[in-house]
Amino acid sequence: MGKITKTDVKAAFKTSLPIMVTFVVLGIGYGLLMQKNGFGPVWSFASGLIIFSGTVQFVSISMLGSGSIIMAAVTALMVAARHIFFSISMIGRYRTEGKRKWYLFYALCDETYAMLSRDDQPAGVNISAYRLLVTLFDQSAWVIGSVLGGWLGTALTFNSTGIDFAMTALFTTVFVEQWISSKNHIPAITGVAATLLCRLIFGPEIFLIPAMVIIIATLTLMRGKIEQEGGAVND
Amino acid sequence: MIDYKHAMIIILVMGLMTLATRILPVLIFGRGEKVPDYILYLGRVVPYTAMGLLIVYCLKDVQVLESPHALPEIISLAVVVLTYLWKRNSILSVVIGTVLYMVLVQMVF
Numbered sequence: 001m002g003k004i005t006k007t008d009v010k011a012a013f014k015t016s017l018p019i020m021v022t023f024v025v026l027g028i029g030y031g032l033l034m035q036k037n038g039f040g041p042v043w044s045f046a047s048g049l050i051i052f053s054g055t056v057q058f059v060s061i062s063m064l065g066s067g068s069i070i071m072a073a074v075t076a077l078m079v080a081a082r083h084i085f086f087s088i089s090m091i092g093r094y095r096t097e098g099k100r101k102w103y104l105f106y107a108l109c110d111e112t113y114a115m116l117s118r119d120d121q122p123a124g125v126n127i128s129a130y131r132l133l134v135t136l137f138d139q140s141a142w143v144i145g146s147v148l149g150g151w152l153g154t155a156l157t158f159n160s161t162g163i164d165f166a167m168t169a170l171f172t173t174v175f176v177e178q179w180i181s182s183k184n185h186i187p188a189i190t191g192v193a194a195t196l197l198c199r200l201i202f203g204p205e206i207f208l209i210p211a212m213v214i215i216i217a218t219l220t221l222m223r224g225k226i227e228q229e230g231g232a233v234n235d
Numbered sequence: 236m237i238d239y240k241h242a243m244i245i246i247l248v249m250g251l252m253t254l255a256t257r258i259l260p261v262l263i264f265g266r267g268e269k270v271p272d273y274i275l276y277l278g279r280v281v282p283y284t285a286m287g288l289l290i291v292y293c294l295k296d297v298q299v300l301e302s303p304h305a306l307p308e309i310i311s312l313a314v315v316v317l318t319y320l321w322k323r324n325s326i327l328s329v330v331i332g333t334v335l336y337m338v339l340v341q342m343v344f
Contacts, residue, residue: 018329038237043246050250060249064242072245076252082292083256089281091265091274105257110289117282162337168293168308169315169332173325175286176316187280191287204295208288215284219277226280 004129011122012133019111020141022166023054027145029160030057034150037061041150048143052107055079057146078206085212086113093117097128104135111167112138114174120181186226190218307339 031044039061051057056079063072087105090113094101108116112135121127179188198211219226264274299305315332319325 014326018326022333039242043242047246047250050246051253052250053253056249056253060245063249064245065237066241067245069244069248073248073252076249077256080253080256082288083253084260085281085288086285087257087260088264088274089278089285091261091270092278094261095265095270101261102258105261106254108257114286114289117285119282159341160337162307162340163333164293165308165311165336166329166333168290169311169329169336170325171286171289171293172312172315172332173319173328175290176319177323177325178283178286182283187283188287191284192291193287194284195288195291199291199295207295208292211288211291215281215288216277219280219284220273223276227276 003126004133005126008125008129009133011125012130012137015115015122015130016134016137016141018166018170019115019138022163022170023111023138023141024145024148025160025163026054027142027147028149030054030061031146031149031151032153033058033061034146035153037064039064039150041147044146044150045143048139048146051076052139052142053080053083053109054142078209082110082208082212083108085215086110086117089117094131097131100128100132104131107135107139109138109142111170114171118174118177120177184226186222187219190215194218303344307336307344310339311336 027044027048031041034040034044034047047057047060051060056076059075059079060072063075086108090105090108093116094104097104115134116131121130175188179185182188194214195207195211198207198214201207202210264271294305294308297305297308311332314335315328318331319328322328
């Protein structure tokens with residue numbers, strides 16, 4: 001991938017900044033909760049490296065003490081299932097990344113995916129270095145936050161209720177940017193409509209799985225139409 | 236008394252399952268010299284569906300029928316969209332939207 005230049009670091013830092021700030025705050029919340037359940041910063045650190053998925057890590061807390069191993073496996077699979085969807089769509093982009101791609105895929109969380117699956121990547125950067133740095137910054141911020149939360153404990157508490165809205169806002173800005181820059185809105189509408197519909201039908205636990213099935217089916221059936229109209233994208 | 240060995244096993248099992256969701260698609264579709272055309276197509280369009288999916292996922296626990304009827308979410312999201320259309324600055328919209336949302340849920344509603 002060549003050398004990492006200052007330009008790459010700057011661009012990656014700018015992209016990761018809102019994610020890092022939110023991850024540190026959410027990480028602190030996770031670390032605190034782990035501490036309260038008897039698992040100190042070393043545990044939060046290990047979990048941040050082994051699992052590295054905020055949603056899976058939060059649900060894991062209640063299972064660490066005495067949860068059944070089978071239940072833990074099934075829960076993790078269901079909660080993390082959306083990553084299948086994300087990974088599939090990064091295979092083409094990451095195919096030139098060599099061995100490094102294994103790190104990029106292992107650490108592909110929702111937010112990193114939202115940033116690196118965009119078609120409008122910053123100009124003039126070494127894309128390979130940029131991808132690595134964004135992924136690394138995001139994961140580091142989460143792990144650092146969770147260790148801080150476990151280490152400093154309650155000394156750090158402030159009312160951070162609502163901070164997680166930052167991620168909703170971030171995804172929304174990407175959504176709007178994609179909407180403006182694409183001619184064909186079938187994919188965007190399908191994503192919102194299928195997921196909303198499945199949330200209403202299946203409830204808040206498993207709805208993402210049927211939603212992804214519907215989305216993939218729709219994209220497959222509409223492939224001719226989507227590609228013929230210049231597609232959603234320009235790469 | 237906490238069973239730390241059990242906790243370690245749980246973390247490893249959940250980590251393995253999470254890793255599987257991220258790596259298995261690559262092992263299945265990305266091994267060969269050529270990535271299947273259909274997978275490349277999905278790669279181009281899925282990001283455009285995924286943002287909507289993630290937004291709904293973030294809002295999955297919002298209760299529309301109970302007070303405050305998702306008003307903090309609706310107001311803050313509207314502000315995010317409008318400021319983004321105005322300035323096209325992602326960080327600015329995220330900061331304004333999040334601060335507004337925190338004020339709304341902590342002090343107003």
